[in-house]
Amino acid sequence: MTDSAENERPSRHFIEVEIDRDLAEGRVQAVHTRFPPEPNGFLHLGHAKAICVDFGLAAQYGGLCNLRFDDTNPSKEETRFVEAIQEDVRWLGFDWGERQYYASDFFEQLYAFAEALIGAGDAYVDDLPVAEIRAQRGGPGVAGTESPFRSRSAEENLRLFRAMRAGEFQEGHCVLRAKIDMAHANLLMRDPVLYRILKAPHHRTGDAWCIYPTYDMAHGQCDAFEGVTHSLCSLEFENHRPLYEWLVQRLEVPFRPRQIEFSRLNVTHTVLSKRRLVELVEEGHVDGWDDPRLPTLQGMRRRGYPAEALRSFCARVGVTKVTSTAELSWLEDAVRSELNRTAPRRMAVQAPLRVVVTTIGEDEVIRCEAVDNPEDPSGATRPVELRREVLIEQDDFLEDAPRKFFRLRPGGSVRLRYGPVITCDEVIKDADGAVVELRCSHDPRTFGGVTPEGEKKVKGIIHWVAAATAEEVPLWTFEPLFMDPNPAALEDWRSDLNPTSRTEGTLWVEPAAAEAAPGETYQFERLGYYRADPAAAGLRFLRTVTLRDTWAKEQGKSS
RNA sequence: UACCCCGUGGUGUAAUUGGCAACACAACUGGUUUUGGUCCAGUCAUUCCAGGUUCGAGUCCUGGCGGGGUAACCA
Structure with a gap:
């Protein structure tokens, strides 16, 4: 090839x-x-x-x-x-x-x-x-x-x-x-x-x-x-x-x-020796040779790394006699750039916060057109239905938001992706003071990405799913297996194993993603790339890799 | 210590016969954007050190220093 x-x-x-x-x-x-x-x-x-x-x-x-x-x-x-x-x-x-x-x-x-x-x-x-x-x-x-x-x-x-x-x-x-x-x-x-x-x-x-x-x-x-x-x-x-x-x-x-x-290939935060991989599998640190955390071809394939991405990664690494170690971000970049081209977009919410759009009727259904993949010149779209109750990401609302936070805040506005601009009118909390629901109103003039003449464009656009039709699907997310960039050099590599290399959670997905066939990969907008685990009994998404997140990076700096 | 291999930004690679150190990733700036994604622009290096040859050295020569591999009836 x-x-x-x-x-x-x-x-x-x-x-x-x-x-x-x-x-x-x-x-x-x-x-x-x-x-x-x-x-x-x-x-x-x-x-x-x-x-x-x-x-x-x-x-x-x-x-x-x-x-x-x-x-x-x-x-x-x-x-x-x-x-x-x-x-x-x-x-x-x-x-x-x-x-x-x-x-x-x-x-x-x-x-x-x-x-x-x-x-x-x-x-x-x-x-x-x-x-x-x-x-x-x-x-x-x-x-x-x-x-x-x-x-x-x-x-x-x-x-x-x-x-x-x-x-x-x-x-x-x-x-x-x-x-x-x-x-x-x-x-x-x-x-x-x-x-x-x-x-x-x-x-x-x-x-x-x-x-x-x-x-x-x-x-x-x-x-x-x-x-x-x-x-x-x-x-x-x-x-x-x-x-x-x-x-x-x-x-x-x-x-x-x-x-x-x-020279052979080394990659940060992982091990590439047969002996070490055998130990990881046999000592039960991972679930088998196709564990998505492993750098085995079976593991990476299951996780959703495309073969094309692996090939381009290998090509970029080059052929020399220098002992060298490629950064994990290289691999992730190769995976992202391939998936960015090929993965259909869908919406899903990881940590939901209920939003009631009070200006939408109880039984009202608003059809929005969502682009399947902006990188795809065919411009194919799919319908997504907006209803009175939607789920948004908890991270997309902050009561005391810093200046540069352009998501939702009390009295503030954001656009629901592919939908209208909504404004947060009321914050509802439980007995402990935790935010449990937002009451918002939408502006019908703003559908289709429109900003009415003379009005200020909202900077924030957030993803969402309709509460009534969203489906809850099991989710596995991953982090590097090892915390140290060079675990192979460690005297006691076992103690460097990342305890959160796999996290089990759930994802509320739009109906168009709930019927994913095993092996199908989507980009859930603003989150990352996810693959329907072919090794799971039912539907389960594996997070292949996150999207680049410059906001998270910015926050990491200030905190 | 014997032999073999290798030293270019944070990382991985480029650099015709010796001729302005280039590209990608990361990081940081800014722009565009109905994904804080993508895309675009910018910033980030005394080429391990010391001598030598030369108008000119990452490249050639000498000497150091540093890193890796090798002492399975494994591959």
Whole structure:
């Protein structure tokens, strides 16, 4: 998927520069990438960036992008994750055609490569226990120690490796290691493990195998099998690149792919690591993987973040090697600007205050025309019925209003959105002095946005619903999951969880919104964007994001 | 401490072969508006530091300083 803005972008990021060079020098004829998730969890916003880069770059160069499940660790992977990932990638707007692969498609070829390595004296079977291997790897600035099994003959290694495959050893009894250099400055080059024994059923190959390649043994070779030219991944794989190249140059691969790393996405007030997300879900801090507070694709989709907004957000974030953190407001801006274009407007009241318009008769019904979306050139409208009793927002009335408050006050006037101007004649309070009702009169000359000749225009316009026809609907509103901008850096992130990340309330909506189909998104005027929760039994609105509120900001300053 | 990567406004990115530091978000001003929304205009930077090369350095060179990653039989 490419958008034209992408093509018009004047400058090129460093990966594009590399690709241009590869093309110009004839190293590749076309661009082929892949998105390689491990099916051990759900996709999140960080993956969305990777997906946009992988698929986006391929599309931009008229090339292809594969979907590849990196399933080399059967103890963690499940089919349900495969299905969820497919759905998420499609929802984000990308298509891998027929090119869906699994690392496990290539287990037999990878095994043959391992034997080839053994034959060439580049790999050996090591009987050292895990702890021993770890200890002998040395450390930063400290050379490792060679394993006593390092000098086994190719014949013996081959016999042992075949015995490993045949299931003759217990899990952990031995591994296949690359024979590189135990003193290498890059710890990953100190005879990395290539194959290990794992007696766990694999979600696709069942019990056909009891030895599995490690990430390093599998990834680059799978890239080669699939014809991937540019293997794009995140920065933490930088140190793996020498190993990637070591393998790809030593093995008889059909093509030598190339790994390029870019920085992963961080966003303020949330966490984007699979481990943290698992903890949030499993410890019950949220209600599941599709909890609208989560930055998972399922959570954001449910909440109402459009795929288009996520794509434009990822495009704006850019592609670099700098460790950086995008502000949450960026994401919200992307969501708002998309929804502003597309969401039909409706009216709803969150905290109602009863207003009796005394100049409207008991059974009188006044039809007003409301614009569905001012951003939509079609100018479609819908009727809304004004009656004697309406509900307005409590916040839209203040007894002792400051000068710049241009909503309703005693004796003051406001316009009812799409309706007439009303004036507050009387304030009715209960025994405790709380305002419970307003009595107002309306000016029939002011319908249709009209201000009579020579009279002063009212500055305030407030939303409302007719009390008789409004329907009360459950509402969930959200705040960031974490209060700290960078929860990932916290020693005790649990104590930073925002206790009001979800608030349950109600919304009084106009009839035209009460029949919302699941998944439908509206802008409730002056409040925000709301989506009918597709996961709710009945109708429930989720507040996707509020509107920008400069008045609230102003108040925050003075208080 | 070993190796790898990275330092441009509050944030994220730009800046042709070395040539007026640009865009977006945020913040702050103001204008328009039947949403205090949208839209429009304006304000907000000694390019980590120190030397050097040059008529001219964010860009090139040297040396510092700072940040991140890496020591799973995870990916």
